[in-house]
Amino acid sequence: MKHKGNVRNILITTVKRQKWLSIGILIAVLGAIGASLIPPLLLGKIVDSITEGDAVAFSFFVLYFVVLALTGFMDTARESLLTVFGQKITHALRSRLMEKFLGLSADTINQQEPGTMVSRFVGDVDTVENLFTSGIISMFADTCKILSILAVIWFRNKGLTLVLLFLLPFLFWFTRHVQKNMLTAQIENRRAVGRASGHVPETIHNIRTIHCFGKEKYMEERYDKYISDSYRAMERTNFYDAIYSPVILILNAVVVAVVMLLSASGDQQILTFFGMSAGTAVAVINYISQIFTPVESLGMEIQTIQSAMAGIHRINEFFNLEADEADRASGKRQGVRKTAKDISEQKKQVTIDKIHTADAGDQTAVSFENVVFGYDEHLVLEGVSFEVKKGEQVTLSGRTGAGKSTILKLLLGLYEPQSGSIRIGNVSATEVPEEERRSLFGYVEQSFHMVPGTVREQITLYDRSITEKQVQAAARLTGLEDSIASLENGYDTVCTPEIFSQGQWQLLSIARAAVAEPSILLLDEITANLDVETEKEVLQALRRVSENRTVISISHRTSAEMGRIIMV
Structure with missing residues (x-):
């Protein structure tokens, strides 16, 4: 291990220490996915029975609502466990950051912008927490859900599955394009916020000098520039965020409309791929809504992961700075780095x-x-x-x-x-x-x-x-x-x-x-x-x-x- 405080090592250590919590999250994720696939099938069965004039057993209705309740319970359990897990990650990261901070030399600390240093402890650590609470694990759950829905739809309507498989690459490209631009804007915003945060204590520390030389306007303009840079970056982020959801919703509606039109065309060849009963149509519409929702979430999760990766990069820069300082001091004091406790004490x-x-x-x-x-x-x-x-x-x-x-x-x-x-x-x-x-x-x-x-x-x-x-x-x-x-x-x-x-x-x-x-x-x-x-x-x-x-x-x-x- 090159750096004791490397984010990857801290995360792995936390996961190992929270073994049962990790297992509980996995069970909740898989349970929620499995439970969410059942209600559309039950609803389709009920609709088909009604349209065919058959009596519907009361147990079907009870089972339908029980499975819905189970799905909600598993989703709630997942979110609760993820919140606890995220807090564990946050605690471990901030503790290690403070440990490294206290080990830095005064010379090294003085070379850092105070606002940037604070943002590592606050904003960057929060993004790493989000990496798990609404990033990697949520992305894994949504990916599994999409694949599970495609598998179920394949046995119900092969044509719809082919349509969805055709659209998914476009959705992936569109999501990546949007998120790359959002990530660039977010990084620019973080830098601007760090400079603005550091500007305030700098102004307080030098307030007498500022008043003495009449530099109030200059300091005000500098602060305005940092804030303006942040606003411009946030505007770009908001623009891409605003266009993403409408595109997904429009595609959702278009796919449903196309499939319904094709299933009612009367052409036997088309019906081979798109034909379905009324109950199956209800189930398929339900599944289409379910598959587009995680696709939309997937985009946001990619954004969260990318933002977290930027935060991890900044935190690792901090750890590397400390390690470089330690290596430099160690090289001067000992000539060769030795970690054996007895040699160090000697x-x-x-x-x-x-x-x-x-x-x-x-x-x-x-x-x-x-x-x-x-x-x-x-x-x-x-x-x-x-x-x-x-x-x-x-x-x-x-x-x-x-x-x-x-x-x-x-x-x-x-x-x-x-x-x-x-x-x-x-x-x-x-x-x-x-x-x-x-x-x-x-x-x-x-x-x-x-x-x-x-x-x-x-x-x-x-x-x-x-x-x-x-x-x-x-x-x-x-x-x-x-x-x-x-x-x-x-x-x-x-x-x-x-x-x-x-x-x-x-x-x-x-x-x-x-x-x-x-x-x-x-x-x-x-x-x-x-x-x-x-x-x-x-x-x-x-x-x-x-x-x-x-x-x-x-x-x-x-x-x-x-x-x-x-x-x-």
Whole structure:
């Protein structure tokens, strides 16, 4: 299996896990097809008996309505089971998508359009669900129904069967022509909707810049263009959808009329193929209606399948993107891709040991050497070099946009430099195992990002390896111990925005960074949004937390307390 998250593999796994549900769907499909063939035959028998003057047994009427009820029950069972099965598919796909998404590097995520990324989780997954609920299985059922009806009609009216066999290739061609055009329009619509969806968060994120440079009209025109592209694509889809059903209905009526005229012609040769009794005529008309209905549905199912295939293609692109990133990182970190668990654990332990050995024998904690990095075509860092000694406190300073925050993200291994090296001791920043980064780095941002849960969970981030003793020590170190104790349920209090002040939330952010007892603290302008009094309180807590640790901070303001200044 090339990609663990490949849609095909996920679908196969889900089908295997839902074996009894799959069997139930198959029974319901075949049962509905078989039951639907019986009522026209019974109705024809009843009509023939009446026209011949024979008495019709009451049991025929009862059987007729029982079979109709059974057909309806089997159809309902099929739809219900398909709905459940589709939900299972949706759950499996979205779970795997999120798993892959969380494994992507920040650099890879930043290169994706937010709207396009969201559309994969929502619209594309829904189309894959439709692939089963109203696509492949429904298409299989309708195909079986068409073949079954043709087989029954052959024994009742061979001429009609030949007429239908003559028309089916035309219907197939017409359906394919319509659906190909609809698929093209749908793909264009998806792209336009993805761009429009991404335009809104982009506008919100850059709203100050837009107002500053008077670009409101430009952003409005861009959004209008995306919406117009979507509308034009939808208009083409609606046009083809509108012409398809009338053509099918007209053909239905024409076939019935032709067969009825031929059966009443009186020519013996024609009657050999088209002659039939009144009861057979009733059954045949019923069957003609039944065969054109699934043909019409078949067209819609082909559309659904093609739309789903476009969705699958887009989802697989996402999985391939993740796999390519993983392969690239793996190639750099290991040289050759190896999946054996013991080898992976061995390499991980070697990396950890190298970090600790470097800390013990080398006074260099962090080093940048001729680092070059940029976003797309925009170069942010060019030939940046500096060293930070173990236990040293340094401050990165420089103009806005100079790349100070980018340096921290490179150090955290979120991005990889385009050239140059970034090392933690003797180890490349990208070689640090993800599960070890929290014990190595403590990262504090400008504002606190709350997660759902209690005060304890804000600090631990659901890391079970962190003990209660460590949580309380971090709270005590930042001066939050009394504030937390005053809460109704202490550390078990469910967090809401109003339970702490802005300064206390920032102290909680420092506690979160310090709780795993990291050797390096990274601080990204943590006092930028605080008033003077609150800033003093936060800086006092920071002095306690920074003791015996390497500290790299970002600040526009410089002072003697900030240690050595590195200009960026």
